[in-house]
Amino acid sequence: MLSRxxxxxxxxxxxxxxxxxLGVGLLSLYSAAFQKTQMxxxxxxxxxxxxxxxxxxxxxLLVVVDYHLWLEWSYLLYALxxxxxxxxxxxxxxxxxxxxxLSIGGIVLQPSEFxxxxxxxxxARYLGHRPPVTGxxxxxxxxxxxxxxxxxxxxxxxxxxxxxxxxxxGLAMLLVWGIPLRPLLIVLGLGILSMPVLWTFLHxxxxxxxxxxxxxxxxxxxxxxxxIQSRIAMGSGQLWGKGWLAGTQNQLNFxxxxxxxFIFSVVGEEWGILGTTFCLALYLLLFQRGFIIAQQTRDxxxxxxxxxxxxxxxxxxxxxxGMVLGLMPVVGLPLPFMSYGGSWLMTCLVAVGIVLSVxxxxxxx
Amino acid sequence: xxxxxxQRVIFAWLIIIxxxxxxxxxxxxxxxxxxxxxxxxxxxxxPAARGAILDRNGVPLAEDRITFELAALPQExxxxxETWQQLSPLVGLPPEELxxxxxxxxxxxxxxxGLVRGLPRETAFRLEEExxxxxxxxxRPIPERSYPLGPAVGAVTGYLGLIAPEELTRLKPYGYTVxxxxxxDGLEQQxxxxxxxxxxxxxxxVNAQGKLVQQLxxxxxxxxxxxxxxxxxxxxxxxxxxxxxxNGAALIMDCRSGEVLALASSPAFDPNAFMDPAxxxxxxxxxxxxxxxxxxxxxRAAVPPGSTFKAAVAYEALKEGKISAxxxxxxxxQFHLGRAVFKCWEERGHGPQTVVEGxxxxxxxxxxxxxxxxGVAGIDETARAFGLGKATGIDLPREVKGLVPDPxxxxxxxxxxxQEGDTISFAxxxxxxxxxxxxxxxxxxxxxxxxxxxxxxxLLDPPGRPQKGTQLRLNRSAxxxxxxxxxxxxxxxxxTGRLARLPTVRVAGKTGTAxxxxxxxxxxxxxxxxxxxxxxxxxxxxxxxxxxxxxxxxVTSGLLILMKEMGYL
Numbered sequence: 001m002l003s004r005x006x007x008x009x010x011x012x013x014x015x016x017x018x019x020x021x022l023g024v025g026l027l028s029l030y031s032a033a034f035q036k037t038q039m040x041x042x043x044x045x046x047x048x049x050x051x052x053x054x055x056x057x058x059x060x061l062l063v064v065v066d067y068h069l070w071l072e073w074s075y076l077l078y079a080l081x082x083x084x085x086x087x088x089x090x091x092x093x094x095x096x097x098x099x100x101x102l103s104i105g106g107i108v109l110q111p112s113e114f115x116x117x118x119x120x121x122x123x124a125r126y127l128g129h130r131p132p133v134t135g136x137x138x139x140x141x142x143x144x145x146x147x148x149x150x151x152x153x154x155x156x157x158x159x160x161x162x163x164x165x166x167x168x169x170g171l172a173m174l175l176v177w178g179i180p181l182r183p184l185l186i187v188l189g190l191g192i193l194s195m196p197v198l199w200t201f202l203h204x205x206x207x208x209x210x211x212x213x214x215x216x217x218x219x220x221x222x223x224x225x226x227x228i229q230s231r232i233a234m235g236s237g238q239l240w241g242k243g244w245l246a247g248t249q250n251q252l253n254f255x256x257x258x259x260x261x262f263i264f265s266v267v268g269e270e271w272g273i274l275g276t277t278f279c280l281a282l283y284l285l286l287f288q289r290g291f292i293i294a295q296q297t298r299d300x301x302x303x304x305x306x307x308x309x310x311x312x313x314x315x316x317x318x319x320x321x322g323m324v325l326g327l328m329p330v331v332g333l334p335l336p337f338m339s340y341g342g343s344w345l346m347t348c349l350v351a352v353g354i355v356l357s358v359x360x361x362x363x364x365x
Numbered sequence: 366x367x368x369x370x371x372q373r374v375i376f377a378w379l380i381i382i383x384x385x386x387x388x389x390x391x392x393x394x395x396x397x398x399x400x401x402x403x404x405x406x407x408x409x410x411x412p413a414a415r416g417a418i419l420d421r422n423g424v425p426l427a428e429d430r431i432t433f434e435l436a437a438l439p440q441e442x443x444x445x446x447e448t449w450q451q452l453s454p455l456v457g458l459p460p461e462e463l464x465x466x467x468x469x470x471x472x473x474x475x476x477x478x479g480l481v482r483g484l485p486r487e488t489a490f491r492l493e494e495e496x497x498x499x500x501x502x503x504x505r506p507i508p509e510r511s512y513p514l515g516p517a518v519g520a521v522t523g524y525l526g527l528i529a530p531e532e533l534t535r536l537k538p539y540g541y542t543v544x545x546x547x548x549x550d551g552l553e554q555q556x557x558x559x560x561x562x563x564x565x566x567x568x569x570x571v572n573a574q575g576k577l578v579q580q581l582x583x584x585x586x587x588x589x590x591x592x593x594x595x596x597x598x599x600x601x602x603x604x605x606x607x608x609x610x611x612n613g614a615a616l617i618m619d620c621r622s623g624e625v626l627a628l629a630s631s632p633a634f635d636p637n638a639f640m641d642p643a644x645x646x647x648x649x650x651x652x653x654x655x656x657x658x659x660x661x662x663x664x665r666a667a668v669p670p671g672s673t674f675k676a677a678v679a680y681e682a683l684k685e686g687k688i689s690a691x692x693x694x695x696x697x698x699q700f701h702l703g704r705a706v707f708k709c710w711e712e713r714g715h716g717p718q719t720v721v722e723g724x725x726x727x728x729x730x731x732x733x734x735x736x737x738x739x740g741v742a743g744i745d746e747t748a749r750a751f752g753l754g755k756a757t758g759i760d761l762p763r764e765v766k767g768l769v770p771d772p773x774x775x776x777x778x779x780x781x782x783x784q785e786g787d788t789i790s791f792a793x794x795x796x797x798x799x800x801x802x803x804x805x806x807x808x809x810x811x812x813x814x815x816x817x818x819x820x821x822x823x824l825l826d827p828p829g830r831p832q833k834g835t836q837l838r839l840n841r842s843a844x845x846x847x848x849x850x851x852x853x854x855x856x857x858x859x860x861t862g863r864l865a866r867l868p869t870v871r872v873a874g875k876t877g878t879a880x881x882x883x884x885x886x887x888x889x890x891x892x893x894x895x896x897x898x899x900x901x902x903x904x905x906x907x908x909x910x911x912x913x914x915x916x917x918x919x920v921t922s923g924l925l926i927l928m929k930e931m932g933y934l
Contacts, residue, residue: 018913024792052724060765107648121663132569135366167433172371175367175370175371176368176371177366180366200807225568225582228581231389232397232400232401233397234386234389234390234397235389235393235394235397235398236394236398236401236402237390237396238390238391238395238397238398239390239394240395241389268386268389268390269401271389272390273386273390273391273394276386276390276818277383277386280379280382280386284376284379287372287379288372290374291368291371294368295366295368303368307368308459311375312369312433314375314378318375318378318379318382321382321385321386322382322385325382325383325385325386325389327381327385353493
C-alpha cells in the first residue's frame with residue numbers, strides 16, 4: 001500500500017490533465033456517435049464509459065502496486081504478447097483488409113495495443129540492467145530484437161501506424177539510455193535512403209494511402225475522401241466552432257470513422273481552434289509533466305519506462321492529429337484518451353497508471 | 366541531457382501541429398466553412414447495374430432496366446407545397462398524394478426522398494428541363510431488376526431482397542452494404558457474386574440552388590457480369606403453362622451434357638413483385654398461401670416416386686440374374702405375403718407377365734415378386750447407384766437429398782425391424798422412399814444415355830467448374846430390356862403411358878402413381894425421347910395429380926410436341 005508521504009507525491013497535474021482529456025473525449029464521442037448510434041443501435045458512449053471505469057480502476061491498482069513487480073514479470077508478459085500476436089495472424093478477425101482483431105468469447109481484442117505496453121516494459125527492464133558503457137553494441141542489438149519481433153508481427157497484419165509507433169518508442173528509449181549518436185545517425189540516414197526498396201514491400205492499400213496523402217485528389221471518393229472531408233470539418237470550425245452537436249460535417253455523416261481515429265476533427269469542427277488549442281495544450285502539459293517525473297526519478301528502470309510510455313502517447317497524438325489535418329498519411333492510429341475503442345483506452349490508462357506509479361516512488365525533495 | 370532533447374522534439378512537433386491547426390482553421394477556415402455549409406458538397410450514390418441472366422438463346426430471364434425516379438432533396442426544397450402544385454400535372458398525381466409520400470419516405474435532411482418510381486421517359490426528360498423552376502427536385506436513373514417471363518421463370522431465377530443482418534456480417538468483407546439487394550433464391554442467389562456490380566458515386570459541389578458548381582470526384586459504377594444459362598425460355602414458359610397452376614414440377618434435361626432446358630415449379634411466384642414496394646400485400650399473401658408458391662418443387666419436393674422407380678428395380682434384378690428376360694410371374698391382381706395382401710392396381714390381374722410386360726403395364730405383382738427376390742439391400746444399392754438419396758448438385762440453392770430407406774434407418778427412426786412387407790412396397794417405389802423431380806430426371810437420363818451420369822446444371826457462360834459426368838458400368842442386355850419396357854409403356858395400346866404417344870417422335874417413359882396418406886395420389890411421368898437415340902430426359906410431377914398416365918402424360922406430350930416444333934427432337 002501507499003504511505004501517506006507517497007500519496008502526497010502523486011502528480012496532481014498529470015492526473016488532472018488525464019481526467020480533463022477523458023472528459024473532453026467523452027463529450028466529443030457523444031456528439032460523434034449521436035447519428036451513428038441511432039443508425040446502428042450500438043451504444044458507443046455507454047461502452048466507452050464502461051471501459052473508462054475499468055481503465056481507471058486498473059490505473060489505481062497500478063499506482064498502488066510497486067511497478068518493479070511488473071518489471072519482474074515483463075519477459076513473461078512479453079512472451080505471452082508475442083503468442084497473442086502470432087495467434088492474430090493465424091485466427092484473427094479481418095476488417096478492412098487487415099487482420100488485427102482477436103475475438104475471445106464475444107470480446108474483441110486488438111492485441112497490438114497491449115503489445116505496445118509489454119514491449120516497453122521488456123525493453124525498460126533489458127536496458128535498465130545494462131549501463132550504456134560496457135558491450136553496448138550487443139546490448140543495442142538485443143534491444144532492437146526485442147522491439148523488432150513484435151514490430152514485424154504487427155507489420156504482417158498489416159498495421160503500418162502501430163509498427164511506426166514501435167520504432168519511435170524504441171528509438172526514444174535507446175536515445176535516453178545513452179546510445180552513441182553518430183552511428184545512430186548513420187543508420188537512420190541509411191534507413192531513409194532505403195525507402196524506395198521498402199516501397200516494393202508495401203501492400204497496395206498502403207501505397208495508395210501514401211500516394212493519396214501526397215495528392216488527396218487522386219481518389220477523392222476512395223482513399224482521399226476521408227482526408228478531404230476531415231480537413232473540411234477541421235477548417236470549417238474556424239475560431240469558435242459550430243457548437244456542440246452542431247457540426248454539419250459530423251452530423252451529416254460526411255466523416256467516416258469519426259468516433260475512432262477521426263474524433264479530433266469533430267473537436268475541431270464543433271469547438272474551433274479554441275477547442276483544439278485547449279486539447280493540444282492539455283497533451284503538451286501531460287507529456288512535459290511525464291518528462292519531469294522521468295527526470296526526478298533515480299530509478300533507471302522507471303525513467304526508461306516513462307520515456308517509453310510518454311513517447312508512445314506523444315507519437316500517437318502527433319501522428320493522429322497530423323493525419324486528421326492531412327499533414328500525414330492515414331495510418332489508423334487512435335488519439336489517446338479520446339478515440340473510441342476499449343483496447344486502446346485501457347492501454348492509455350495503464351500507461352498513466354504506470355507513470356504515476358513511478359512518480360509516487362521518486363525521491364521527494 | 367538527452368531527456369531534454371526528446372522533450373524538445375516532442376514540443377516542436379506539437380508546435381508544428383498547432384501551426385497546421387492554425388492554418389486550416391484560421392487562415393483557410395473561411396473557405397472550408399463555405400465548403401462545409403449545408404448542400405455545398407454532396408455525394409450522389411450511383412447504383413451499378415446487376416448482370417443479366419440470359420437463356421441459352423440470349424433471351425433475358427432477368428435484366429436490369431433503367432427506370433427514372435422523381436426524388437426531392439429536403440434541404441433544398443424551399444417551398445414544398447408550391448412544388449407539389451407544380452409537379453402534380455406533370456406526373457399526374459394530386460399534390461396531397463405527393464405530400465403524403467414525401468412525409469412517409471422522409472429519412473434525413475440530406476438524403477433524397479423518392480416520390481414517384483418508374484416515370485415514363487418523356488416525363489423524366491420534361492422534368493429534367495423544368496428543374497430550374499423546381500428547386501430541390503431531381504430525377505434519378507435507377508437500374509431496376511425485371512423478369513420478363515414473370516412467374517414462369519421464378520423457380521429458376523429466384524428473386525432479390527434486402528440483405529438480412531446476419532448475411533451482412535458474413536458478406537461485409539466482400540463489399541456488401543446495408544442497402545444492397547441480394548439474391549434470395551435460384552440463380553440470383555447462386556451466382557450473386559458474379560451478377561452484382563460495384564456501386565459508384567459522384568462527389569460534387571453545388572450552389573444554393575442545387576446547381577452543380579464543380580465535380581470533386583467520380584467513381585464509375587461497375588456493372589455485374591452477365592451470365593447465360595441452359596434454360597430455353599419458350600420451353601420453360603410452356604412447362605409452367607401446361608401445369609395450369611396445379612401443384613407440381615416439370616423439367617427437361619439434356620441426357621448427354623446435363624444441361625437443364627426447363628425447370629418449372631407450379632404454382633409460382635412473380636419475382637417482379639419483390640422489386641415493387643407497392644406489391645407488398647401480394648408478397649404477404651404468397652407467403653401465407655397453402656399451395657406454397659415460393660417452394661421450388663423441382664428441387665425440394667421429396668415424395669415417393671411410385672412406379673417410375675420400377676425401371677431401376679427391373680434393371681437391378683436383371684443385372685443380378687434374379688430374373689431373366691423370360692422370367693414370368695402370374696398376376697392375379699393380388700399378392701400374398703403371410704396373411705397380408707398386396708394389391709395390383711389392376712384388380713382383375715394382368716395374367717402372366719415378363720419383365721418387359723411388367724413395365725409396360727406397370728404390374729405391381731410382377732415387381733412384388735421381383736423385389737422379394739432382390740431383397741432390400743439390392744434395391745438400396747440400385748437406388749443409390751442411380752443417384753437417389755443425395756443431391757444431384759444442380760447449381761441452385763437448397764436442393765434436398767430425399768431419402769433411400771434401409772433396415773438401419775428403420776431401426777433408428779421407428780425402433781422396429783425392417784419387415785419383408787417393407788421390401789415389397791419399396792420395390793414399387795412406395796415405402797419411405799423419397800425422391801425429388803430433379804433426381805428422377807437424373808435417373809432417367811442415366812437410363813437413356815446407357816449409363817452416362819451427367820449432373821444436371823444450368824450455367825453455360827462463364828464456364829463454371831467443369832461438371833464432369835461419370836460413366837456408370839451398366840449391364841447392356843439388362844438395360845436393353847428395361848428400355849424396351851419403357852418404349853412399350855408409351856407405344857402400345859395397353860401401355861400405361863399411351864397418352865404421351867406422338868406420331869412424329871418415339872417416346873419412352875414410365876408412369877407413376879404414388880399413394881399418399883391423404884388426398885389424391887401424386888402423379889409422375891418420367892422418360893426420354895427419342896426412344897431409339899435419346900437426347901432429352903423429362904420429368905413431370907403433379908402433386909395429388911391422380912394417375913400418372915393421365916394429366917402428367919398429357920403435360921409431357923405437350924412439351925414434346927413443342928420440342929419437335931422447335932427442332933430439339
